[in-house]
Amino acid sequence: MSGFTFIRNALKYDFPIRECVESMLPLVDELVINVGKSEDETDELIEKLRALSPKIRIVRSVWDDGKTDRGLVLSEQTNIALDACEGRWALYLQADEALHEDEHAAIRAAVEAADRESDPPEGLRLRYLHFYGGYSLVQRPWNWYPSEIRVVRRASGARSYGDAQTFRGAPDHRELRTRLLDAHVFHYGHARAPELMQRKIRYFHRFWHGDEHGIDVAGAYDLEWENLVWYWGTHPKPYAARVEAGRAWSPAPASAAKESGWDDVLIYASTAREPLARALEKLIREHRPKARVWIARPREAGLPRELDPSHAAFVDLEAEERGLFRLAAKWLQLRRGYRVTLADVPTGALSGFRARLYDRVSWSCHQTADQGFQVPSHERAKQLGRWLGIDC
Structure with missing residues (x-):
């Protein structure tokens, strides 16, 4: 060859x-x-x-x-x-x-x-x-x-x-x-x-x-967070020096998180997604030991009494599973006053309209999922953590 x-x-x-x-x-x-x-x-x-x-x-x-x-x-x-x-x-x-x-x-x-x-x-x-x-x-x-x-x-x-x-x-x-x-x-x-x-x-x-194209390139390199996925793996060894030098200007999780930080986290997850919820809970406790974390089930009514949404992040692990009406209704109920709202979207089955109901979306695949990259399932908790501003 x-x-x-x-x-x-x-x-x-x-x-x-x-x-x-x-x-x-x-x-x-x-x-x-x-x-x-x-x-x-x-x-x-x-x-x-x-x-x-x-x-x-x-x-x-x-x-x-x-x-x-x-x-x-x-x-x-x-x-x-x-x-x-x-x-x-x-x-x-x-x-x-x-x-x-x-x-x-x-x-x-x-x-x-x-x-x-x-x-x-x-x-x-x-x-x-x-x-x-x-x-x-x-x-x-x-x-x-x-x-x-x-x-x-x-x-x-x-x-x-x-x-x-x-x-x-x-x-x-x-x-x-x-x-x-x-x-x-x-x-x-x-x-x-x-x-x-x-x-x-x-x-x-x-x-x-042509040489005289006159195209303005000033904003051609802006980050559109809704189109991006955190890279989860290692780089080819020949790139080691470039990657190390690039740490100074490569985007970090803190730059993607909402300007106002959070103290606590509410994770919205069904029983089927409890392993992911627990993995995210563990990651948060390791990196933010003072943060309180609650896991709420879809059929549970109300919020934890101690939770103050104005100081909390809301992580939705069920965003792909609801129809538009239920998504909007639940979002309107839970969205009030949260510092940041984050959706987990493992298969890409979330429309642009529905994605805009959240501050950030953690995508796990290329938009053309069958042809492009897939984030390994064991990396999803870290992906969510990065969107919350945790460098993990």
């Missing part, structure tokens, strides 16, 4: 190409890097990488800066690297993408299994983790693609398509026959310090709209 990628101006725009390459190398038999003529020391950086591994081959190109339509120059550069590959299968990552070493074996096994089939798929899709604002949050809306083709069978004639997000069959641009793997691409394109991110956004707009 070959690996392939392309890069230009890596240092000028802080593309983590070294981390990308190091995350691929153990998995592939060769790695082709298409290095575009750059305005910085990208050449020297890639040469240093080649000196560390005989697997790396370099091809060189000069970008056509006159191509500023639909990002087509990006697929053109991708295909230059693909054409230089020699393996029967080719694994593709962009310079701001990486693979986790814990999933290398699964990816390799899937490729080897497909290679033995009489009618193998033309491509393999990986689930995506789109980090945003730093290294602690991922995007969940449908338009942040849940999965994408990142391994292609070279005999299929697959070509990078459009702005290089995906691959299509040549010459008719047909969709490839693909298979979804339970492995992830870590996409760090929006995990940059704010000032670097604005510079990168401004640069990349030129590939769609």
